[in-house]
Amino acid sequence: MKRRRSGADTAFKSMTLIFASSAVVLSLIYFFELYYGSTLTLKSGISFVTGSTWDPNNQVFGVLPMLYGSLVTSAIALIIGVPISLGVAIFLSEISPQVLRSPISFVVEMLAAVPSVIYGLWGLFVLAPILRTNVYPILESRLGFLPIFQGTIYGVSVLTAGIVLAIMIIPMVASISRDALLAVPDSQREAAYALGATRSEVIRMSVLSYARSGVFASIFLGFGRAFGETMAVTMLIGNTPLISASLLSPGYSLAALVASEFTEATTQVYISALIEAGLVLLVVSFIANVVARLLIRRLIRSREAASYL
């Protein structure tokens, strides 16, 4: 009896180990596939990342404009999306009456289930025209002294893609942050209340501080989502390999590059270049993730509060 139970236990343990290692194996496979698929262009070295000319006909491949576009659209998405997401999370966990909590959570999570092509369509046919006629001209006339709000307005642009990305990351960032805030024990809230804190002071002093590692994690997951998002960005960014200071000009992103050009890639070198673009995407996401984790650990360790992490 006893032996049989431990036998089942071992089988269960090895099964979970296999599942867990499959994640590691898969990511290694992705990495090596991308690496070997791009040998033809990897030979040309660092100029692939530092070059800003993308001319497949003459076999000149530089993805700097796409890398720039990916980073800038993701940054816009975080700048707009994170404050809104935190507002949603704080409302849901700290302020909302009990009856509103689950309906609102449900709607927020529903937004995550909307396919990205729908966001792209909506962005292209609804949001972009509104931005082009009503919003961007105002930005340009009021804030046109800033280089980021200058130039011809097309509607599709880095900013448009960033705004739609912001909307797309809100469900994920909001629901993960909400879970982190809900996981804060009530004793922490009471500690602040008992010192004479108002509700907003309680949220700042105890809730957000206690939950910050979870909140940071949600932000980095949001970044990962925005950085790798393909369909909506392809539809909204304008797919022009240019680095422009203005957010109102069209741009390009790594994911959009791969998605929109792989059907045209007829030569081996062209295919290799697109695969290498994918490799850059993967490596940058990986680096961003590692740096973020190190930053968090440093932040936490500097206050020696790692005990609860």
Next chain:
Amino acid sequence: MLESVTSLDVEERQRLEPHDALETKMEVVGLDAWYSTKQALVDVNLNVRSNKVTAIIGPSGCGKSTLIRCLNRMHELVPGSRVTGSVLLDGKNIYGSDLDAVDVRRRVGMVFQKPNPFPNMSIADNVTAGLKLAGVKDESSMKEVERRTLERVGLWDEVKDDLKRSGASLSGGQQQRLCIARALAIEPEVLLMDEPCSALDPTATAKIEQLITSLKQTYTVVIVTHNMQQAARIADYTAFMYLGKLIEYDETTTLFENPRQELTERYITGKFG
């Protein structure tokens, strides 16, 4: 047994009050409290004497924690909760319009059952958290308060070289003393303690009990405890509660040695609870 509880009338209640002429710090008058539909306190009346330690004892679920949480308006933070009656602090109703909850909680501090320091704040920042809320910015006076209050709770010598470490890095007993220091830093008039030793070992408990006894020179202390020996050791006055009602309230020695209610006697002799 239950009938004898419900038939307490006003006259009898007054007879159950201790007879002395000491100054009253807080006065609970006809207090009822609910958690949504469940009534947790039934017509509680209690005079808390100034600069004394008052213990509230009783079996689990008797309402002792609810009562103490009504003394600094923490009870109302529970969704669906409700309070009627009044609690006077120096003669002013804390549920009246002259005082708001923030003022009340600054004057009536609280220490909880489980030590709850802010884990992302240093020991020093934990102590001065309440001062920062009150808008104090002066660094040197903060330093002064850190030292004074940590000395007051006997923690200074143990942590003076580690003031930048997290409050969560301390042992349970140290954390609880840190929480007491945090409550004392804003100089409340009354300190409420909700079973402050229930999560601690005997050595840490002894330190806290010693501290409580020394605190009454400056503060009025109300402590909830499920430990009758603790009440007997540290409290000047003891109130016994059962099923949401205050059954008996007297000087600690009288209540333990010569209880007037049969229910009290049965509880303190361990016949139930």
